[in-house]
Amino acid sequence: xxxxxxxxxxxxxxxxxxxxxxxxxxxxxxxxxxxxxxxxxxxxxxxxxxxxxxxxxxxxxxxxxxxxxxxxxxxxxxxxxxxxxxxxxxxxxxxxxxxxxxxxxxxxxxxx
Amino acid sequence: xxxxxxxxxxxxxxxxxxxxxxxxxxxxxxxxxxxxxxxxxxxxxxxxxxxxxxxxxxxxxxxxxxxxxxxxxxxxxxxxxxxxxxxxxxxxxxxxxxxxxxxxxxxxxxxxxxxxxxxxxxxxxxxxxxxxxxxxxxxxxxxxxxxxxxxxxxxxxxxxxxxxxxxxxxxxxxxxxxxxxxxxxxxxxxxxxxxxxxxxxxxxxxxxxxxxxxxxxxxxxxxxxxxxxxxxxxxxxxxxxxxxxxxxxxxxxxxxxxxxxxxxxxxxxxxxxxxxxxxxxxxxxxxxxxxxxxxxxxxxxxxxxxxxxxxxxxxxxxxxxxxxxxxxxxxxxxxxxxxxxxxxxxxxxxxxxxxxxxxxxxxxxxxxxxxxxxxxxxxxxxxxxxxxxxxxxxx
Numbered sequence: 001x002x003x004x005x006x007x008x009x010x011x012x013x014x015x016x017x018x019x020x021x022x023x024x025x026x027x028x029x030x031x032x033x034x035x036x037x038x039x040x041x042x043x044x045x046x047x048x049x050x051x052x053x054x055x056x057x058x059x060x061x062x063x064x065x066x067x068x069x070x071x072x073x074x075x076x077x078x079x080x081x082x083x084x085x086x087x088x089x090x091x092x093x094x095x096x097x098x099x100x101x102x103x104x105x106x107x108x109x110x111x112x
Numbered sequence: 113x114x115x116x117x118x119x120x121x122x123x124x125x126x127x128x129x130x131x132x133x134x135x136x137x138x139x140x141x142x143x144x145x146x147x148x149x150x151x152x153x154x155x156x157x158x159x160x161x162x163x164x165x166x167x168x169x170x171x172x173x174x175x176x177x178x179x180x181x182x183x184x185x186x187x188x189x190x191x192x193x194x195x196x197x198x199x200x201x202x203x204x205x206x207x208x209x210x211x212x213x214x215x216x217x218x219x220x221x222x223x224x225x226x227x228x229x230x231x232x233x234x235x236x237x238x239x240x241x242x243x244x245x246x247x248x249x250x251x252x253x254x255x256x257x258x259x260x261x262x263x264x265x266x267x268x269x270x271x272x273x274x275x276x277x278x279x280x281x282x283x284x285x286x287x288x289x290x291x292x293x294x295x296x297x298x299x300x301x302x303x304x305x306x307x308x309x310x311x312x313x314x315x316x317x318x319x320x321x322x323x324x325x326x327x328x329x330x331x332x333x334x335x336x337x338x339x340x341x342x343x344x345x346x347x348x349x350x351x352x353x354x355x356x357x358x359x360x361x362x363x364x365x366x367x368x369x370x371x372x373x374x375x376x377x378x379x380x381x382x383x384x385x386x387x388x389x390x391x392x393x394x395x396x397x398x399x400x401x402x403x404x405x406x407x408x409x410x411x412x413x414x415x416x417x418x419x420x421x422x423x424x425x426x427x428x429x430x431x432x433x434x435x436x437x438x439x440x441x442x443x444x445x446x447x448x449x450x451x452x453x454x455x456x457x458x459x460x461x462x463x464x465x466x467x468x469x470x471x472x473x474x475x476x477x478x479x480x481x482x483x484x485x486x487x488x489x490x491x492x493x494x495x496x497x498x499x500x501x502x503x504x505x506x507x
Contacts, residue, residue, distance in 0.1 A: 036390065062345050065392045065445055094396060094419035095441030098450070 004030055011110035014044030014076065017067075020052040023060030031063045035070050042075035049106045051082030061090065068100065077101065081109035154231070154252035160245055162187035171252060176224030188250065193220045193228055204233075208248070212237040218255060230259040294322055297355050302329045305337050307404040307411055308458075322352035324395075325467045326359050330366075335403060338366040338375075342397030342420060342443075343467040354393045357382065358443075362399060372399045372416035376443060376451045380418070383444030394444035396420040398437070398465050411458040416451045418443040423454075426462035435463075 004027035007018035015038060023031065040046055048067060050056075056064075064080065071078040079101045083091065091097045103109035148155060154171030158164050164186050172179055175191065189197050196219040208214045215234035223229055231252040237245045294316070302310045312327060324344035332338045340362050344354045358379060365378035376399050387393035400415030400423075415423065417437035425433045440452035456463075 032390075058345055062392060062394075065394070065442075066390060069388070069390065069392060092438075093421055095439060095450070096419075098439065098441060099446060 003027055006031060006034055008034070008038075011047065012112040013110045014040065014046055016047045016049055016106075016110055018049045018052065022055040023053055023063060024055060024057045025059040028059040028063040031060075032066050035063075035067055038070070040071060040074035040076040043077075044074075045077040045079055045110075046071045047079050047081050047106070047109045049081045049109070050084060050087065051106050053084060053087065056087045056090070061094065061096070064096070064100070079103050079109045081106035153254070156188065156250040156252065158188050158248045158250065160247065162189055162248075164188060165247065174223065174229055174252075174254070175221065188248075191221045193222055196220050204235075208235055208237065212239070212245070218259075221252070230255040232258070290322060293352060293356075297322070297326055297352060297359060299328050299330075303331060303337070305329070305402060305404060305411075306406065307409055308402065322347070322349060322355075324351035324355055326355045327465075328359060328363065330363065332366050332370045332401070336370065337402045337404075338362075338370055338400070339402065339465075340375075340397055340399040341465045341467065342395045342418075344395040345393060350393070354383070354387070354395065357386065358395055358397070362397070366399075370401055372401060372414055373451050373453060375399045376416050376418050376440075377449070380443045380446070380449045380451075384447055387444060392445060394442045396467075397443050398423060409459070412455065413458060413463060414453065414455045416440065416453045418449060418451050421466070424464040424466075425456055425458075426464060428460040 003022040003024075005018075005020040007020065009016050009018075017031075017034070017038075019031070021027070038046075046067065048064065068078050080091075081103045082105065083102055088097070088102075091100070091102075149169040151168060151170055154174060155166075155168040156164060156171060157166040163184065164182055165184070167179065167182055172182065175182070189200050192200060199217075199219065204214060204217055204219075213234075213236040217233045218230065219233050220228040220230050232255045233250060233252050235248050235250040238247050238249060240246050298314060299312075302312055304310075310329060312329075314325065314327070316322075324347055325342070326344070327339070327341040329337060329339040342358065344351045344358060346354075361379050361382045362375055365375040368378075369375065376397060379395075379397065383394060396417075396419040398415055398417045398420045400413055403412040403414075404410075405412065415435070415437070417423075417440040419440055419442035420437070422434040422436045425435055427433070435454045435456055437452035437454050439450060441449040443449065
């Protein structure tokens, strides 16, 4: 089984991607490829649910930035939900906690 | 069981009148003589001194000679090329004398038209009843196809060796080019800074892997020096291209306006404008200005950080402090990014900046922030610190 699984569902707010496993150099392209096929409507919110993400390296961080660029290009929004503590610390060091909207609660993140 | 021995028909006999047998026999080589003369190989019998006593038509055809010109008049070695004569003298004949037979020796015979024909030669000595050698029987197989095949193999091998040499030369050229490019990404030496000792440590992941880590230290005016250190996302040629852009942008920006935030902002604008959309390229960076004060011997440090782990200050008493720069954002992902500033004074102390350890797989303790490990790595200060030190880079 791949160390990364991505689930896709549609919530009232827009698409919700569940990132399960490790988002690293070898698996991040999976997320980037999937994002390229994901259509967003203006005003929608793309939610990346990271509650079950076990690891995220710099390639994973880049994939998150790609997701943000993809959302902004479609005039949509992006929220990182349930970011694990280890990744939250990295986001804090590189200043991305100011760039992404963060929501500790993945349920609340998908409320319109 | 009722079958009788001998009563079953021979599977090769199709009739009972013998007609088919005769036709079949006619199709076969009908006489030993015919077989000898027209065999698909050369036959030759010689006396023990090599004088040719008997030769078949096939071999005469190959030689382009008449039987009368050969039998009793020539020796076997007269049919051979000069090299073949020598080989016959030194190897073929002695081995044949010793063993009474020899087979599969590659020689060349001279044809009347001047061409040479490669042949495979086998010989056997016919002995009399009491073991005396009587004559030598020799067969020669036409080896032109085989020789052509061998030459083809040899050509192919030479071509393969040539290709390998070219590939190795290409690889060496590529390594040289990579080394030259890598050199252009990093300073070869650090300039002397009055009142400071400087040191840098850089280790690439592999010799042919262009790195994404970078650092530099250079004078910006008569009094102060600028330094920077950072890490470009990714590895390989694309990362090296960003590293190169980053280094020269920061150097140029510092000469224009040495303010740390201003330099990082210029870099941010350049990277963001250059790399947007689906393939974002960005870096973390610490940019600082060092202002040595000859009167006090102290050095003022002003730095700004964009998403880089904090620098460390190792004081003379052994205390290690972070020089926190919270809130600085990765350089190149936002149109306009905030950068955090910090300043300190190095009265005997060490300022250490480093990039996080590059590891393709998570370290055993994947929850520890990179700076924790760095703090553990900082060595104890020498008993009598000589003076301030500045940026050292650890991968």
